[in-house]
Ligand SMILES: Nc1nc2c(c(=O)[nH]1)N[C@H]1C(S)=C(S)[C@@H](COP(=O)(O)OP(=O)(O)OC[C@H]3O[C@@H](n4cnc5c(N)ncnc54)[C@H](O)[C@@H]3O)O[C@H]1N2
């Protein structure tokens with residue numbers, strides 16, 4: 001039996017096989033949401049383009065503090081810049097460009113106004129309530145790095161520069177297939193004896209879609225060597241990656257396993273994590289193949305810990321791994337043995353601290369454990385966790401997309 005492989009080594013081996021980035025395409029800014037930026041983006045203009053007021057009030061000279069001065073003009077957002085006459089103040093609105101000569105803004109709440117004459121407060125700091133030209137972005141500075149998944153705020157930032165088209169990597173197409181004679185699709189009627197519904201398929205379609213991949217859903221592959229080979233060759237020709245679930249453990253010959261081996265190469269790993277020990281990686285012709293374990297929780301956890309970083313790298317995405325938080329254990333577990341455990345837990349806040357409470361049944365076939373949880377808590381190999389002990393936890397929402 002092959003020894004257990006630490007998660008970090010499995011990940012390293014997977015990432016080492018990522019050689020190239022996808023092709024680049026230009027898309028409109030709005031269509032760029034959730035896509036992966038293919039080139040660094042730089043500011044082309046200063047934003048804001050000129051000093052402007054942060055408040056509705058009066059633009060004036062700070063040295064005039066305490067004086068009574070007439071209001072010589074009115075500046076609204078969108079008006080072209082003007083020059084402030086000597087011995088006067090300008091009425092100004094938020095976003096209005098500061099007239100030349102003015103060096104401060106007094107909020108209208110702080111200004112006395114008698115018969116149209118402004119009574120300036122006794123103390124005015126030069127620069128107050130002025131938003132400086134270029135304080136948001138300086139022309140030439142880097143706005144966003146290549147490899148960034150574009151979020152709504154990134155789209156807004158690009159729009160603030162007048163950028164209307166952006167280069168993004170083409171979407172990956174992932175072929176998905178489910179293996180297992182026992183599987184039936186939801187909607188196909190009542191289950192015959194021995195059968196179960198295929199829950200991995202829609203779950204994995206969801207995970208892949210959330211990651212921004214196009215999914216070529218091949219459904220349940222008919223359980224013959226010929227049908228399996230045909231499906232894999234079709235997948236290899238039409239997709240960038242093939243993902244399957246089931247049949248990667250030590251059981252009797254599985255058609256997918258044998259067919260991948262016949263059409264390419266397959267490594268069957270035993271990873272030192274629970275859930276998710278068996279995991280396969282290889283290729284069909286030149287198309288990479290990932291074999292997730294069949295147990296639904298194992299498929300989900302190995303997708304997050306292994307398939308996700310691999311697919312992100314293949315997409316050209318370059319970002320820091322999801323953040324790890326610290327939480328206190330709301331439980332006690334004895335030494336779990338030879339595999340690092342990823343307990344499905346609910347995080348909640350108590351006395352300004354995070355606490356992790358595990359779902360009662362942590363069996364890898366129990367999908368409710370994931371649905372009821374919002375995080376994974378890491379229990380290192382050989383450790384006994386006492387109640388109140390600090391643990392590393394990863395919020396599921398931080399791992400997706
Ligand atoms: N003798 C051993 N048996 C097992 C070992 C082992 O080391 N020695 N490892 C166990 C572990 S750990 C896991 S995880 C599973 C993984 O098994 P496979 O990847 O080969 O998957 P299957 O046997 O096909 O299925 C396992 C389980 O999951 C159910 N399943 C499969 N596909 C789906 C699906 N699409 N939707 C819902 N449920 C699915 C299937 O019915 C089985 O109950 O192996 C252990 N065995």
Ligand code: MOO
Pocket residue numbers: 273274275276277278293295297298364365
């Ligand atoms: O890894 Mo299996 O996922 O422990 O049941």
